[in-house]
Amino acid sequence: MQRIAGTIMLLDGWRRALVAFLAGALATLALAPYDFPFVGFLSFPLLVWLIDGAAGEPGRGFLRRLMPAFRIGWCFGFGYFVAGLWWLGAAILVDAEAFLWALPFAVLGLPAVLAIYHGLACALARALWSDGALRLLALAACLALFEYLRGILFTGFPWNEIGMMAASTPLLMQSLSLVGLHGLTLAAILVFSLPALLAGPAPLRGPVLALGLVLAAGHLGFGAWTMGREAPGFAQDVRLRIVQPNILQSQKWDAEEAERIFARHLELSAEGRGGEGGQTLVIWPESAFPFILTDSPAGVARLAETLQPGETLLAGAARVEETGTAQGRLYYNSLLVIDEDGTIADARDKRHLVPFGEYLPFQERLEALGIEQLTQLPGGFTPGTVSAPVEVAGTSFLPLICYEIIFQDEIALGDGARPAFLLNVTNDAWYGTTPGPYQHLAHAQASAVAFGLPLVRAANTGISVVTDARGRPVAGLGLGQGGTVAAALPLAGAPTLFSRAGNVPFIAMLGIFIIGAILPQLSRRFG
Incomplete structure (x- = not known):
């Protein structure tokens, strides 16, 4: 395992980008209709090791030192969204004569934009990175934060949020009633990343491994307990x-x-x-x-x-x-x-209307250029209130x-x-x-x-x-x-914790993960 991790860390250039892309694409096998969540235990360790090797050149500006991590995250996200959303092109082909020009934008352009969220997440994670096991908390917290932002910024598009990789069956969905999809995303990234700790020494490996195993066991156990209870009828x-x-x-x-x-x-x-x-x-x-x-x-x-x-x-x-x-x-x-x-x-x-499907951003200007939304309704649909x-x-x-x-x-x-x-x-x-x-x-x-x-x-x-x-x-x-x-x-069923508290449990978990991630920096500064 140490040898594999070392090889991945030392990759550079197009090889590093290709491995990141393939790791992201592989992760989509955990999503419907394939529903094979175990691929996460390969994809996310690869991402951890790639970020391990993404140290920027000493002496360069802070943001420029984070660019290698951004590129890794972007390539990972690009692979994830191309492999997970390629089917959007099918909508373009319904009326290919009118919309074929938009096929590259649907199949490659949208994934390229969405991948920016993963790029920024990995760059921020690298800024909080450490040599020990707590770096997994940094990755989980930053990716979960930007997955949350992906669902709300620019009308939002939370499709295939990473937490869905851990919710492939009703048994594996029950934790959503406690922490919602964002909370499950946070926990899933940590759990999927745990194999990265098997490569070489990692300070605080025991506590982080224990936390991950507790989350995994709690996820499975709560699902089994809930599914075993008598149904409401x-x-x-x-x-x-x-x-x-x-x-x-x-x-x-x-x-x-x-x-x-x-x-x-x-x-x-x-x-x-x-x-x-x-x-x-x-x-x-x-x-x-x-x-x-x-x-x-x-x-x-x-x-x-x-x-x-x-x-x-x-x-x-x-x-x-x-x-x-x-x-x-x-x-x-x-x-x-x-x-x-x-x-x-x-x-x-x-x-919540679909951009470019039910309406056009800057509708009048784009219609004046001869561009239509897929529904081809002049003026587009009006959102309800x-x-x-x-x-x-x-x-x-x-x-x-x-x-x-x-x-x-x-x-x-x-x-x-x-x-x-x-x-x-x-x-x-x-x-x-x-x-x-x-x-x-x-x-x-x-x-x-x-x-x-x-x-x-x-x-x-x-x-x-x-x-x-x-x-x-x-x-x-x-x-x-x-x-x-x-x-x-x-x-x-009875009202769930998520239906009553919303994202409060997720925010609390996110805060704990961030505090844990920055402990090494705090220890160096004040210790």
């Missing part, structure tokens, strides 16, 4: 019927396909009917309607004919508001609550449209009673059968577990699923399948 008077129409993205807004698409949704909504009794929630995925519902009285009438007494439709749809000004119409990506008579009883609009649970049919839910569900820090359960479940409607048809839909589902499950709530998920092409409050699937349909998911509604 199911609601007796609410049934779910999820429609997964499996409409290709290239067909969704084709005017010639509109009637077939609408008819398929109606057919599947009735197909799963089986004398359930009580109240039934019929759930359609994001952007299910191939037209603006309020512009189609005939569509409203057909809905009223299809829905039976006791049925309520929850459907993803584009919603329009007339402004009465020169601005004209405002378009929202929404979740509509539609009564059995076809009346829109309530609605929630998507608040309300985040609150919806009460319907004797239950309540918090709607989260598409990737809103990955933003655990933004999920607001409301000031009153907790919702009974999280409802995620999405259209992952953009990404075909790539890893994207699997990763999206994993994030959705993780958020539901963090808040101790069941997940009800309707996805156009899959993966539609109902999970209990511990993330265990109750019913579902796989990717690329069409049909209906009929299931009882699992009951909510």
Whole structure:
């Protein structure tokens, strides 16, 4: 092990960059759909040893001395994001004639930008570096801090945060209910880095190794204890019927396909009917309607004919508001609550829109240059302003449209009673059968577990699923399948520590790690 570590530390130039890139790319095998977390025990020791060998030239400025560590972190992050997000290019190819020019930006440009976070984290870690085991605390603290910042700066994009590497199954997700994804990220980086301590002497190796083993054992033990407890059960008077129409993205807004698409949704909504009794929630995925519902009285009438007494439709749809000004119409990506008579009883609009997908930064200027967002909607969608649970049919839910569900820090359960479940409607048809839909589902499950709530998920092409409050699937349909998911509604679990305290446990852990990391510097200065 010492020989391997020494060889890695002495790498320079393109060889060092290549090993860092491959270490980052390898780490993505811990993510869905591969779910092999043990690769972390290889990727992160490699990163530690590369930073060990990244000492800047003596006599140069402080920031310039940190540049080798920045380059290592950037290459590691670039590998991680290219291998983990290459499937974003599939969305570009849906309309290749219009957007092929953007393919390099999606597949390489975005990873290059996101990798800056990992570069800055490794540079800061190098500034706190020491020769002993406490350097692992520095790496864990700095990477976790910048992963947190990645989720909030410039609209945020926490997709595939490192903590997801340690949350590949419901058993491994339960710690999220205590410390959230950021806290799990902090612990996971330390635990994955522990093999680096096997190479040569390392002061304080015993205490750091013990801390890592305690965190790993606590993670596994808490998961096993939680999964072994009796499940909360199911609601007796609410049934779910999820429609997964499996409409290709290239067909969704084709005017010639509109009637077939609408008819398929109606057919599947009735197909799963089986004398359930009580109240039934019929759930359609994001952007299910191939037209603006309020512009189609005939569509409203057909809905009223299809829905039976006791049925309520929850459907993803584009919603329009007339402004009465020169601005004209405002378009929202929404979740509509539609009564059995076809009346829109309530609605929630998507608040966290996808940049370049649903709107353009500097919209007017870029549109003037002929650039459009992927939805090709002039002016783009308008973000919603309300985040609150919806009460319907004797239950309540918090709607989260598409990737809103990955933003655990933004999920607001409301000031009153907790919702009974999280409802995620999405259209992952953009990404075909790539890893994207699997990763999206994993994030959705993780958020539901963090808040101790069941997940009800309707996805156009899959993966539609109902999970209990511990993330265990109750019913579902796989990717690329069409049909209906009929299931009882699992009951909510007790409020979790994370749902009550948010990121306070993470911040406390982060502070402890940072103090531990700087102990050698403090000891040299004051000892």
